[in-house]
Amino acid sequence: MKTQGSRLPRWLRSEHPFPWLFPVTSLLIVFGLYPVLYSLWLSFYKRNPATRKETFLPSHNWSKLISDDRVWDAVQVTFSYACIALILQLVLGMLIALLLDSDKKGFGILRALMTLPLVVPPAVTGMMFLLMYDSSFGVISNALYSLNLLSPDAPILGTGSTALWGVIIADVWQWTPFMVLIMLAGLRALPKEPFEAASIDGATAVQSFFHLTLPMMSKIIALAVLIRGIDLFRVYDYVKVMTDSGPGTATETLTAYAGTVYFKSANFAYASTVALATLILVLVTATLFIKIFKVRF
């Protein structure tokens, strides 16, 4: 008797991996590899804004990148943004996870509620905070004015010294729950006995946290830092929606700068170079992090 399988075309009955890997490989090539290679190819061309013609000059964009002060400013902003947001998310994530790590009644609902910010699109979050920061009717601004922590003369997103913090807080609001989820999963998977042994050994809760919880969670923490770190390095939505890199270039990250060069100056070649530089920076930083902290996947 013929089975249904034998009626399938021969290539679908193949035990060779290629037919099965073909769809996903082709998608990766078209949407992943090709754009990167195309960017690389573009970065070797010099664009003439007057003639709108491009000439092959491999070193032009890369040497321009090195000497471009705006790039170095953007690198600094990107690092500041990523580091501050990461530290805040990590510390808050761990603290909230420690608070929610309980089997008491109601904590399950609290844990579920924690995930709500994650389902809001980042651009919407940006808009939401933009409104809340508004100097005339924004709830956050008004609260800060009434506490005399801020003056209406210096709106949060309109002042160089506070604008980056304004954007970071939106990012922290949205992404701390992600850290909470990862930390909670880690905390809940920790064995109970070493903590009991430590309490018998004379450890206080704080000592147990630093001597046991943190070292036992180190791999999970490192993984969470890596995932969030990469994400933070390529931040675009919040900056674009909330400040559009301003005031001046106070909140201009590398991706925001690449976007500006691409969409405003239409210098595709140089924009590709900045984007590639961002990619290289992320790869190098992530690789160093993986090597130093021995992250295992």
Place this chain on the structure above:
Amino acid sequence: MASVKISNLKKEYGPVQVLHSLDLEVADGDFVVLLGPSGCGKSTLLRMIAGLEPITAGDVFFDDRRVNDIHAKDRNIAMVFQNYALYAHMSVRKNMAFSMRLKKIDKKIIDEKVEWAASILGLEPYLDRLPKELSGGQRQRVAMGRAIVRDPDVFLFDEPLSNLDAKLRVQMRTEIKDLHQRLKTTTVYVTHDQIEAMTMADEVVIMRDGVIEQAGSPMDIYDNPGNLFVAQFIGSPGMNIVECQVSEANGKLCATKGDLQLPLPSNANVINGQTIYYGIRPEHLQATRQASLAASDSNDKSITGVVRVVEPTGPEIHIYSKLDNQDVCSISRDRVLWAPGEDIHFIPDVEHVHLFDGDTKLAI
């Protein structure tokens, strides 16, 4: 070192009562084993002594100090857990030094104590290894090392040998007993393995369903079980138990079940017609092939069964037989070959028969 006194101790999880008004005294320097089947509450009791489990009612005293409201870290106890509970990211040395580091003891003294514990437990070559690089027995020794460097008032062991293989278990049993003989620290040890309890304890406390059934020296409990549960629980192979009626035959009282007639001890405090449980340990049930010998030695009728399974253990042979539809085990030290299906006659050692009341199940 300290004595431990438990007074009217209760534990409830919601509506479920796990421990029912327990009273127990552990003398200073004693090795007490809490023994009972799974779920009897022995680990809960140990954890309450440790301060890891809240007390519903009653008191725990260390000497005259009431410790109910004292945190585990301030009770000066040391505990060895079933799965060792080692700090996986710390070396053996750091595992053992942890409690002293927390107390900010001088590093030189810490090193001396760790070296001392390591030498007692044979752990010197492994001090810089991580727990994952050690065998089960070595990990168990690290857990014990971590406990002894503390110089605690009370040692608590929660089924520490149950994850080890049979040979290692025997070895570690000896090591723990040897350690106790050297350190003389008050010890409370939880196990469900009655061999462990018998071999190690100064006093065995047998628990069932949150109640202490009997407490006493191992041999006393073995020889004089207070009730049917203890009689069945202690001993391996377990005591043979037959539910019988007391009746009169040939002018003498004996225990009968169907055609089976079992002789009673001369001083048995029973009355004709009483329902009893007749218990005899396998080593007190002599097996013989000669029916006449069995009859003349014990009673008018011989006790005859059929051999079912024979288990030679080396020093002795365990013979499992069917006796009036009842499984019976006897132990023989003679190297007599028994075959399944063969008739077997028994001579009970009447002076070692245990009788239990049919209703209360208490020893008569």
